[in-house]
Amino acid sequence: MDIHIHMAIVFTPILLTSLIRNLKFLxxxxxxxxVFMTTGLLFTIYYCVQxxxxxxxxxxxxxxxxxxxxxxxxxxxxxxxxLVLPLQKEMRKPENFKRPLGVLNxxxxxxxxxxxxxxxxxxxxxxxxxxxxxxxxxxxxxLAQCVKIIISLGILLTYSLQFYIPVEIMWPTVLNYIGDxxxxxxxxxxxxxxxxxxxxVLAEAIPFLDLFISLVGAVSSAALALMFPPILNLVIxxxxxxxxxxxxxxxxxxxxxxxxxxxxxxxxxxxxxINAIEDGKS
Numbered sequence: 001m002d003i004h005i006h007m008a009i010v011f012t013p014i015l016l017t018s019l020i021r022n023l024k025f026l027x028x029x030x031x032x033x034x035v036f037m038t039t040g041l042l043f044t045i046y047y048c049v050q051x052x053x054x055x056x057x058x059x060x061x062x063x064x065x066x067x068x069x070x071x072x073x074x075x076x077x078x079x080x081x082x083l084v085l086p087l088q089k090e091m092r093k094p095e096n097f098k099r100p101l102g103v104l105n106x107x108x109x110x111x112x113x114x115x116x117x118x119x120x121x122x123x124x125x126x127x128x129x130x131x132x133x134x135x136x137x138x139x140x141x142x143l144a145q146c147v148k149i150i151i152s153l154g155i156l157l158t159y160s161l162q163f164y165i166p167v168e169i170m171w172p173t174v175l176n177y178i179g180d181x182x183x184x185x186x187x188x189x190x191x192x193x194x195x196x197x198x199x200x201v202l203a204e205a206i207p208f209l210d211l212f213i214s215l216v217g218a219v220s221s222a223a224l225a226l227m228f229p230p231i232l233n234l235v236i237x238x239x240x241x242x243x244x245x246x247x248x249x250x251x252x253x254x255x256x257x258x259x260x261x262x263x264x265x266x267x268x269x270x271x272x273x274i275n276a277i278e279d280g281k282s
Contacts, residue, residue, distance in 0.1 A: 007204065010156060015196050017160035019189055023090050026164060029157045036154030040134075041118065043147045047137055048121040058124055068268035069214045071261040075225055076217030077115055086165060167192060211273045218265025226258025 020026055062070070084104065088097040097103050122133040130136050134151055137144035171188055181187050206212050230251035237243040 004204070007200065010152075011196075011200055014156060014159050015193060017157065018163045018192055018196050020160055021185075021188065023086060023164055026161050030161050033154045033157035033161075036150050036157070040147050040151035040154060041114065043143065043150075044133060044137070045118065045121060047144065047147075048118075048125040048133070050125075052121075052124055055124060058127065065268070068218065068261070068264040069211075069272065071222070072214035072216070072218035072265035072269055074217065075221035075261070075265075076213050077111075086168070163192075163195070167195065208273055208276045211269055211276060215266065215269035215273065218262050218269055222258045222262040222265065226261070227255050230255045 017026075017029060020029075087103070088094050091097055091103070099105075118133070122136070126133065126136040134148050137147060139145075167188075171191060174191055175181075175184065175187070178187065234243065234248065234251050237247060
C-alpha cells in the first residue's frame with residue numbers, strides 16, 4: 001500500500017485523539033501507548049540479539065563530524081521535557097514528582113536505559129543501515145510486521161499527548177487575537193484541527209526523517225532542555241537572593257553546551273539535508 005494512503009488512514013484517529021482537551025483523559029491513551037511501545041521494544045530486542053556479529057566488526061567511535069547530528073537526535077529523544085510541569089500540575093500528589101524514586105527520576109532512568117540498550121543492540125546487529133531500527137526487521141516475517149504495527153500504534157496514541165503542550169501555549173494567544181466568541185470550545189477544536197492538518201502537510205512534504213529529527217532536536221529541544229532551564233534558574237535564584245558562584249558556573253556551563261550544540265547541530269543537519277536532496281535528484 002502506498003505511503004500516502006497510510007497517512008490518510010491514520011489521519012482520522014490522530015485528529016480525533018488530538019481533540020481531547022483534558023490531560024487527565026489522555027492518561028489512558030498514554031498507558032495503552034506505553035504497553036504497545038514496550039511490547040514492540042521487547043520483540044525488536046528479540047530480533048536484534050539473534051545471530052549477533054562480533055563487536056570488532058563495528059566502529060567504536062563515529063567520525064567527529066557526525067557528532068552534531070548525534071547531539072540533535074539525542075536532544076530530540078528527550079523532547080518530552082515540555083510535559084514535565086503540566087504533568088506535575090495534574091498529579092494527585094505533586095510532591096511525589098521530584099522524590100528520589102519519584103516520577104521524574106524513575107521515568108528518565110527508564111528512558112535512558114531503553115535508548116542506550118536499544119541503540120547499542122541495533123547498531124551491533126544491523127550496523128549503520130536505516131534510520132529506524134524497525135525498517136531493518138525482516139520484511140517477510142509476520143512477527144516483524146506485527147512489531148511495526150504495534151510500535152506505529154504506540155506512536156499514534158502518544159501524538160495527542162505531545163500535541164497538548166503547544167495547544168496550551170498557543171491557544172490563549174489565539175483567543176485574545178480573535179476576541180470574544182460565543183463558542184470558545186468549538187473555536188479551539190477548529191484550531192486543533194488546523195494544527196493537525198499542518199503537521200500532516202509537513203510530514204508529507206519533508207523527506208529524510210532522520211535528518212529532520214536531528215534538526216528539530218538541535219533547534220528546539222536543545223533550547224528546552226539545556227538553554228532555557230539554567231537561564232530561568234539563574235533569574236529565579238537571583239530574585240530570591242540565593243544565587244551562588246557554584247550555581248552560576250554550572251548553569252552557564254550547561255547553557256553554553258546547549259548553545260554550541262544547537263549551532264553546530266543545526267548547521268550540520270541543514271548541510272546534510274541539502275546534500276541528501278541533491279543526491280536524490282542526481
